[in-house]
Amino acid sequence: MVTPTYGSGALPSVWQPENLQELQTLRSRLKGICRFTAGGTLLRTQWEGGLIPAPEHMISLARIPEMSGISNRGDELVIGAMTRLKECASQALLHQLPILQEAVNAIAAPSIRNVATIGGNVVSGVGDTLTALLVYDAELHWLTDSGIEIRSVSSWLQGGRDGSRNPGDVLISIHIPMRSSSMLDVEGEYRPVAREVSFYRKLGRRETFSASLVTVALYGEIDLDNRWTKIAIAAGGGSGMAMRLLDSERQLLGSEATVMQAATLAAAVTDEFTTYGDAFATEHYRKQTAGNILGAGLWEELHE
Known part of the structure; x- marks a missing residue:
C-alpha cells in the first residue's frame, strides 16, 4: 500500500x-x-x-494510469478525468467534438489550463465543460463504494439538485458516444445526416479569466429534407447548474430548419432555463441572455 x-x-x-x-x-x-x-x-x-x-x-489521483489520456474505444471517445485541459484543447481526437474544445479553450487562462483537469471542472458541478458534455450525451464513470458505476451527465447533475450525490465517489473517466453518418429520426427510421449544426458560447463579466454569467451549447443534425432529426440544447453558467433544455428541443425536433426558428428558440429558452440571480446579474438577465445567445447562434449557423 x-x-x-x-x-x-x-x-x-x-x-x-x-x-x-x-x-x-x-x-x-x-x-x-x-x-x-x-x-x-x-x-x-x-x-x-x-x-x-x-x-x-x-x-x-495523478499516478493512476486509467484516469489520464484520451482514446477511441469502439464507438465512444474516452477522456480520463485527470487529463489536463491543455491536452483536451489540443488533442487531435477532440477535433471530432468541437463544442467541447471550444468550452475548454474558454476556461480561465492558459497557465490554469496547463494544470487544471477536465475531471476537476466536471466535479465542481458548475464547470464550463458541462453544457458541452450535456449536448454530447456524455456518461461519467465513477468509483463508488459498490465499484464502478455509470451515470449520464444529466442524472449526475440532478443528484446535485436533490442531494443524492455521494461526495466520496471519484470520477474516473468521461465517455462520449461518437456520431454516425445516419441517425434515427422522430419516426424511428434511419435517415442520412446531411448537416451538423453545433456551437458553444460563453458570456463572462470580462473577456478572460472570470466566472461565466451564461454558457450555452447546441448540437443538431439535419437530414436531406432539411428537417431536424436530432437536437440537443443546454445552458448553465456561474454557480448555477447546467441543464438540458428538453422543452426547447421539442420546439425544433422534426421541423424544418430555418432561420425563422431563431426567435422561437430564444423565447423557449428564456421561459425554460432555470438559473439564479446575484450581485452581478439578475435571474431574468441570465435567462434572457441564454435565450438570445442561443437564438443568435442558431441564426448564424442556418444563415450561412
Missing part, C-alpha cells in the same frame, strides 16, 4: 495511490477525513477564499 507524504504544521498528508484498487482502499480507510485532488486549482481557490477548511488527508 502506498504511504503518504506528510505535511508540516496545518498542511494535510498527501496519499498517492497508483491504481484503482489502492484508491478504493484509501477511500474506505480515510472516509470522511480526506479530499481528492486532481490539478488542485479549484481546491486552492476555495482554501484561500476561506470557503472550505484544509482536510487532514488528501488523496492525489
